[in-house]
């Protein structure tokens with residue numbers, strides 16, 4: 280799908296991959312709808328994009344509040360007009376062993392990463408189907424394709440996103456809807472700093488894998504390339520984090536042994 284003059288709604292627009300998506304897509308002529316919880320950051324970002332706040336929209340929302348997302352989005356749609364692309368990007372990670380992690384952390388990860396994605400899609404897909412064109416992009420993760428230590432809740436929520444997108448693609452293929460699942464490996468953003476520990480607090484420190492990860496600008500270039508080519512699913516990243524799904528697919532026992540030995544953060 281071409282992005283020039285399209286209206287593209289991005290969740291998690293206040294940081295990392297989402298913020299860079301807004302910058303690069305706006306440069307290509309898209310009208311952006313920016314969502315996350317950090318309203319001031321979203322306003323500053325919208326002002327800095329080509330055309331500023333006169334062309335782009337800020338819609339603060341909390342993905343953990345799925346019950347209210349439908350009404351919140353519907354209230355904006357009348358003003359914004361048709362949305363052509365939804366990018367379900369907002370999310371939160373985890374760095375804690377299963378035995379150390381409270382049940383509430385699993386609920387939070389599923390609510391933000393999975394139910395938030397489902398609710399936003401529910402809010403925006405019907406109008407795309409009515410137009411017989413549209414695109415849903417969901418940012419899952421390599422952790423949605425393979426398992427590694429410290430991510431039982433995060434991986435569960437990201438596997439759920441992959442399954443959701445596979446089913447949605449099958450259901451909407453005849454209605455002009457493209458469904459792209461993006462599985463990033465380690466990308467240099469604040470994801471590790473914001474990742475939850477076993478009690479549900481941000482770990483507030485970076486990880487080696489993220490510090491040495493792919494620059495976010497390059498990750499976003501790859502995502503946009505996949506959007507333009509109407510691809511179904513891509514893995515984006517470098518090194519072991521990007522190779523992991525292929526190793527697991529062809530050598531599953533080898534991968535599982537590697538994963539059990541690795542102290543990958």
Ligand SMILES: NC(=O)c1ccc[n+]([C@@H]2O[C@H](COP(=O)([O-])OP(=O)(O)OC[C@H]3O[C@@H](n4cnc5c(N)ncnc54)[C@H](OP(=O)(O)O)[C@@H]3O)[C@@H](O)[C@H]2O)c1
Pocket residue numbers: 290291292293294295296297314315316317318340341342343368369370371372391418419420421422462463464465466467468469470471473489492
């Ligand atoms: N970086 C990586 O290595 C990597 C790898 C695989 C997958 N991913 C996925 O990529 C996506 C973007 O992450 P990132 O790397 O850009 O991390 P990031 O820099 O921490 O950004 C996360 C974004 O999600 C938003 N968010 C978090 N909780 C939210 C909530 N309850 N409601 C609304 N928005 C919320 C944050 O905004 P507010 O705090 O303002 O709400 C922020 O804009 C996530 O889905 C992540 O799982 C990242």
